[in-house]
Amino acid sequence: MANKIPRVPVREQDPVVRATNFEEVCYGYNLEEAQLEASRCLDCKNPRCVAACPVGLQIPRFIAALREGELSRAAAIIAEDSSLPSICGRVCPQESQCEGACVLGIKGEAVAIGKIERFVGDWKLEHAAELEHTTAPAKGRKVAIVGSGPAGLACASDLAKWGYEVTVFEALHRLGGVLVYGIPEFRLPKERIVAREIAEVERLGVKFEKDVIVGRTVTIDSLLDEEGFDAVFIGSGAGLPRFMGIEGENLNGVVSANEFLTRANLMHAYDSNYDTPIYVGKHVVVVGGGNVAMDAVRTAKRLGAEATIVYRRSEQELPARVEEVHHAKEEGINFRMLTNPVAVLGNEQGWVTAVRCVEMELGEPDESGRRSPIVKPGSEFELPCDVVIMALGTSPNPLIASTTKGLETNRRGCLTATEEGATTREGVFAGGDAVTGAATVILAMGAGRKAAKAIDAYLSEK
Numbered sequence: 001m002a003n004k005i006p007r008v009p010v011r012e013q014d015p016v017v018r019a020t021n022f023e024e025v026c027y028g029y030n031l032e033e034a035q036l037e038a039s040r041c042l043d044c045k046n047p048r049c050v051a052a053c054p055v056g057l058q059i060p061r062f063i064a065a066l067r068e069g070e071l072s073r074a075a076a077i078i079a080e081d082s083s084l085p086s087i088c089g090r091v092c093p094q095e096s097q098c099e100g101a102c103v104l105g106i107k108g109e110a111v112a113i114g115k116i117e118r119f120v121g122d123w124k125l126e127h128a129a130e131l132e133h134t135t136a137p138a139k140g141r142k143v144a145i146v147g148s149g150p151a152g153l154a155c156a157s158d159l160a161k162w163g164y165e166v167t168v169f170e171a172l173h174r175l176g177g178v179l180v181y182g183i184p185e186f187r188l189p190k191e192r193i194v195a196r197e198i199a200e201v202e203r204l205g206v207k208f209e210k211d212v213i214v215g216r217t218v219t220i221d222s223l224l225d226e227e228g229f230d231a232v233f234i235g236s237g238a239g240l241p242r243f244m245g246i247e248g249e250n251l252n253g254v255v256s257a258n259e260f261l262t263r264a265n266l267m268h269a270y271d272s273n274y275d276t277p278i279y280v281g282k283h284v285v286v287v288g289g290g291n292v293a294m295d296a297v298r299t300a301k302r303l304g305a306e307a308t309i310v311y312r313r314s315e316q317e318l319p320a321r322v323e324e325v326h327h328a329k330e331e332g333i334n335f336r337m338l339t340n341p342v343a344v345l346g347n348e349q350g351w352v353t354a355v356r357c358v359e360m361e362l363g364e365p366d367e368s369g370r371r372s373p374i375v376k377p378g379s380e381f382e383l384p385c386d387v388v389i390m391a392l393g394t395s396p397n398p399l400i401a402s403t404t405k406g407l408e409t410n411r412r413g414c415l416t417a418t419e420e421g422a423t424t425r426e427g428v429f430a431g432g433d434a435v436t437g438a439a440t441v442i443l444a445m446g447a448g449r450k451a452a453k454a455i456d457a458y459l460s461e462k
């Protein structure tokens with residue numbers, strides 16, 4: 001299947017300029033571009049794109065509404081399945097989901113579903129004040145949500161719409177979870193997009209309490225037994241970084257990507273009006289190949305360092321979004337594929353001076369289906385650097401599980417929960433990275449919405 005109209009290119013900041021600033025890389029479509037791109041969709045009878053979307057977004061329906069100029073209808077169709085379209089349009093791995101399955105991609109280029117979704121989501125945020133917000137009459141039941149990331153926000157909005165009194169407890173002083181402390185400004189603008197999405201949740205009547213660490217300031221037990229909450233949803237994410245366990249990892253200058261990005265994002269390193277305590281030195285090495293690694297390396301570059309990705313598999317296996325890898329290359333990031341650190345080296349003052357690496361080659365596929373990397377004998381070499389950022393994945397923080405009666409976890413430290421979000425403790429539900437381990441925004445949002453349904457069913461029966 002081909003299409004006569006080529007995929008409409010999206011306008012972006014010039015790579016040389018943007019590698020020195022934190023403004024958004026991609027400008028997105030305007031109405032004319034979005035409608036032209038929408039006209040490429042074939043409105044398939046059995047749309048493969050919908051089947052490939054983790055939340056079953058009605059893609060051809062919202063695309064048709066946009067094409068016909070009915071923007072509020074397009075936004076309403078998206079809202080049936082997604083509460084964060086401006087965010088998902090920017091950060092979902094479309095190439096392995098909807099766009100990866102689009103029939104036009106077989107012989108040509110898939111419809112730019114993510115960019116169209118982003119356009120409709122941004123339009124909705126701009127017109128939020130004019131759009132109707134209907135909430136059901138108050139039910140007189142209280143639900144506590146732990147964490148203000150995509151899982152917590154999605155769960156909170158649905159419950160508030162259905163008439164529940166919802167309070168979100170957030171450990172940090174900023175709301176949004178990874179959307180604010182992890183993903184950088186140049187990919188997801190905080191004030192223009194994330195804060196406005198959260199303002200929409202607030203408009204539904206959801207209360208937010210910041211600087212409350214559940215498990216320290218309050219506990220799940222005290223929320224249920226003393227503070228009158230009828231149910232709790234845990235969307236506390238997976239914020240505990242992993243390290244390699246190699247020699248020299250305790251040297252000054254070795255940090256987790258989480259710490260590095262949290263400093264950059266929450267302490268305003270992206271804003272020249274702030275003097276953020278963040279050290280990048282002259283050369284930063286980032287270990288890993290996911291979105292977190294790409295965000296860390298591109299942030300380090302913008303802060304003035306020569307920046308290199310070290311990844312033990314080949315480019316084909318990089319788990320990061322294709323667009324981020326493409327942007328990173330355009331911005332001058334060095335990629336050392338099939339390379340693995342075996343030790344971090346330092347000077348007498350205890351500061352990093354280099355990473356000792358080995359070259360790898362790919363062997364047989366492992367249980368994940370990816371070919372496993374094997375060390376090439378005699379391939380050791382040193383890569384000089386002043387900072388090493390470990391972006392090797394994260395696990396859930398054990399605090400909540402260890403302070404709540406009857407809450408079970410699996411061997412990876414993730415909360416045990418059913419597909420609908422019910423945990424092993426009655427009245428306590430969970431979803432997002434806290435249950436799956438580090439995953440994606442759309443999966444966390446979908447889990448939050450499923451749990452909202454389960455909480456509604458539980459409280460309606462009770």
Ligand SMILES: Cc1cc2nc3c(=O)[nH]c(=O)nc-3n(C[C@H](O)[C@H](O)[C@H](O)COP(=O)(O)OP(=O)(O)OC[C@H]3O[C@@H](n4cnc5c(N)ncnc54)[C@H](O)[C@@H]3O)c2cc1C
Pocket residue numbers: 091092093146147148149150151152169170171172176177178179182183184212213214215235236237238239261291292295321397399400431432433434438439440441442444
């Ligand atoms: C740097 C980075 C880049 C990423 N890029 C992408 C991407 O491009 N595309 C994509 O789809 N996904 C991406 N992800 C993954 C995605 O952001 C997560 O899967 C998603 O945010 C998980 O949502 P969540 O609501 O489960 O948790 P989170 O977003 O982690 O939110 C959890 C919230 O709970 C709070 N919390 C934790 N413990 C407590 C407690 N005890 N008490 C109160 N509050 C608590 C945390 O402070 C946080 O605000 C990225 C992740 C990172 C770190």
Ligand code: SF4
Pocket residue numbers: 040041042043044047048049050059060101102103104111113
């Ligand atoms: S598969 Fe592609 S062409 Fe078909 S409905 Fe989905 S977006 Fe449109």
